[in-house]
Amino acid sequence: MRILGLSFDYHDAAAALIVDGVPVAAAQEERFTRVKHDRRLPENAARWCLERAGLSAGDLDAAVFYEKPFRKFSRILAGCLGTFPSSAGLFRRATAAWVDERLWVGPRIERAFGLTQDKVLFCEHHLSHAAAAFYCAPFDEAAVLTIDGVGEWATAAVGRGRRGQDGGWDLSLDAEMRYPHSLGLLYSAFTAYLGFEVNEGEYKVMGLAPYGRPRFADQIRAMVRPFEDGSFRLDLDWFVFQSDPTRAFARRFEEAFGPARAPEAGDPAADPRLCDVAASIQLVCEEMVLALAREAHRRTGSRHLCLSGGVALNAVANARVLRETPFERVWIQPAAGDAGSALGAALYAAHALGRPKRYEMKRVDLGPEHSPAAAVEAFRRAGLAHEEIGDESKLCGRVAGMLAEGKVVGWHQGRSEWGPRALGHRSILADPRPAAMKDTVNEKIKFRELFRPFAPSALGRLAGEWFDLGGSPAPDPYRFMLATAPVRADRRGRLGAVTHVDGSARVQTVFPDQDPLYHRLIESFGAATGVPVVLNTSFNLKGEPIVETPEDAVATFLASGMDALVVGTFLVPNRNAAAAPRRKVWAVSAKQSDAWAW
Amino acid sequence: MNKTTDSGALARVRRRFAEAVRAGARVQAAVLLTAVYFLVLGPAALLTRLLGVDLLCRRRAAKTGWTERAPRDPRELLRSQG
Known part of the structure; x- marks a missing residue:
């Protein structure tokens, strides 16, 4: 079975080709177009994947998109309703983008690759993340935890992968946390506050954190209402990302932590206050990831954990998961962000539509090579x-x-x-x-x-x-x-x-x-x-x-x-x-x- | 030589016309969408608030942030966009 996975329209567009359950080629569109975080339909990456396998689009059994566009749009509309009348700007911009192209993902894929409608499938965003982790991991059975900004509605999900009665491997998500209560968006709000580019500068926040002391941690914890089961609710009075298309944090941020850093202004490491803010959000993020991982263990009792979603690229939090949770082994998808979901969507479909052999990702050189x-x-x-x-x-x-x-x-x-x-x-x-x-x-x-x-x-x-x-x-x-x-x-x-x-x-x-x-x-x-x-x-x-x-x-x-x-x-x-x-x-x-x- | 200059000038006119049309379309879309926002979403937002629909899960009485998911057939799940 030949399945093409695709992620695009948000950030980091990518394509991945699975043949009989094994990834044979996967690449991000940005590597071809030289546009960092290119989010356009990854035609170059997809065509290269097919070429690498000696296939044409007509040979595909399915092309799978990494999320459910209609469900995502419903979330955006619900967000606009829930924050009326302050969401006029968000509604205008989002609706224009969605009506213009994002609602028509299916037809766009059909047109780009000459596929019929029945060959275009749609996986859920967090299921794509989960599949990218579980179907590449060396485990027959594992707890699965995905954490990111937001997919359709889900911002984190917990589930389990295991061997099914028919000898295949099944993956299901049992529970999810929902927008706007998101660890990824919380971290990104601080990324923006610290003057870094969202969806790019999160690494910089992580790198800046060790220069500071987490003296604002209690204030950040107060923004997050944690429950005993690892889940939480954000206090939305601190944020405006749910109603403002260009901004994440409310004025209260600056009252609590001081003036926000202008984008890319000066050396943030020279300002102890900014370092302390970075240290504080990093510490709180680690605590929340640990709480979610412990909940995944409580629910499944598994010895293994598969982790994915953009937050799973936080290497410091991951180190604490390795050391401080009851899991004996942890496997994290190397492309844990949305690009990796192209692979996850294709793997999920491969296991749902057939019963391919198990694949274990031991190396990540799945991209092009040159003569x-x-x-x-x-x-x-x-x-x-x-x-x-x-x-x-x-x-x-x-x-x-x-x-x-x-x-x-x-x-x-x-x-x-x-x-x-x-x-x-x-x-x-x-x-x-x-x-x-x-x-x-x-x-x-x-x-x-x-x-x-x-x-x-x-x-x-x-x-x-x-x-x-x-x-x-x-x-x-x-x-x-x-x-x-x-x-x-x-x-x-x-x-x-x-x-x-x-x-x-x-x-x-x-x-x-x-x-x-x-x-x-x-x-x-x-x-x-x-x-x-x-x-x-x-x-x-x-x-x-x-x-x-x-x-x-x-x-x-x-x-x-x-x-x-x-x-x-x-x-x-x-x-x-x-x-x-x-x-x-x-x-x-x-x-x-x-x-x-x- | 003249032909090249003419076609260059024509191309410039065409580009400027296209830019003007695009700008006009953006303004038109903004006006339309603003009208839809206030005339359609406005009453709907009012209604959801009157009915107590908690669209952004703000309720303080909640005891968990998890929403349990019902099991779904993987093949069926892949078919729908919603």
Whole structure:
């Protein structure tokens, strides 16, 4: 059975193709269009998925959209009714967008891919999240918890996946929390208050939090009325996202926490008050995630938890779920946000319509790969001299040596990763030892805020010696850089560039079965320096999508201060005569006008 | 040469006309939707409040934020958009 999953119209449009229950291709539209968070119908991504599998749209058994558009529109109308007469602006903008295109998802998919109406299906938003986690996890039975901003009505859901009587695997959601009572929207309101872009800047809030003290936590807890079962109700007097199309928080926010930071103004880490607000919302978010996870355990009694939804990208909260809940194993979908729902919707349909074999996601390189000829052509166009190093161990040795010398290297290998994390296929790599490397990469390479931390990639078998991963083998989420861990106190001096101010790091454990080349590179760096860890950050500049093609990689290399570039077996050892870093003009961000759930 | 200049000028006129039409459509849509908001949603909002319908789950008496879901057939669930 061949099923195409699609998510679009809100943010992070994506397509995923499942053949007989196994994902063969998945990619976000932004990687093709170079529009960050591109939300348009992912025609490029979908056509590439089909091409990769050697299929045409006519070969599909179904195309599945990741949510129920009519139900979502009913929620928006109900929200407008519930907040009348202050929702006139929201009604005007939302209704125009919905009548113009969002209500016609089915016909648009039919038209784009030449499908008949009966082949276009619709999964529920949180069921798509749940399926993206459970149907990729290594469990026959698990509790499932999804938490995000909002889908149709649901903002969080709890359920269970298990083996059915007929030998297949069944997934159901037993209960849901409903809009406007949303942990994701609460966190996003603070993201906006702190001057970051909603649906993009949540990572920055998480990164800013360790600079502060959670002295506002009690005030934030007062905004949230928690129940004993982990659920909660927001005090809506603090928010306006339910009636205002452009704003999330009410004036009371500024009375309680001081003036909001203007978007992208100044260095927030230099303002202790803003750091304290970030620390406070992060702490409350962790507490709420823990309460929801404990409720999932109480309801199911399961030893396993599958976690998904945008909030499941909060690596600090995830670390606490690993350590402080009764679950023995936790599995988190690497593309936990809405993009991952394209995969989830397709997997849900695959298991609902047939009984495919079980799939376990061990690696995330589901995106496009590019030929050596494409790399050579990109170098030629840019006038970059390069050398080919066919022997992988020589290539890794050479690059490890460059990293050890303090050079920053762009690393473009094989198929691109599924999800927001670069895990060694589209990465910028550097030496994790000198603390100054963090500022160098932030300032000169990625042109981003200095307070933001970098993640380490560590050899899986040795990672426990450097990081307190809470058990051996390391919990699954570390494979995909989905949780933080304390850097061992006696090692912090040797990991200055990847140890955050609170002594933590969002570590990725790398195993040979997952990525042999990247594993070998880290091994080579370890042999050269005694530190089996490299600094790994996504191969992009601030505000741009991660690079996809060799051409993108070359453009980003030239636009940044990177010292060297590797594409496949080709090494560009220096910038040659290339000019100083120059900004590109082609990468743009999608409009965030609909960030508030309409 | 003249032909190119003419077609360039025509294209500019066409673009400006299209922009003007779009701007007009935006104003028209805004006026219409505002009218719908106050004339249709207004009475409906009043009615829901009179009937005590709690659209945004604001009631303080609630003991839980969870809404239990009834089991549904997965195949049926996939068919509907609502």
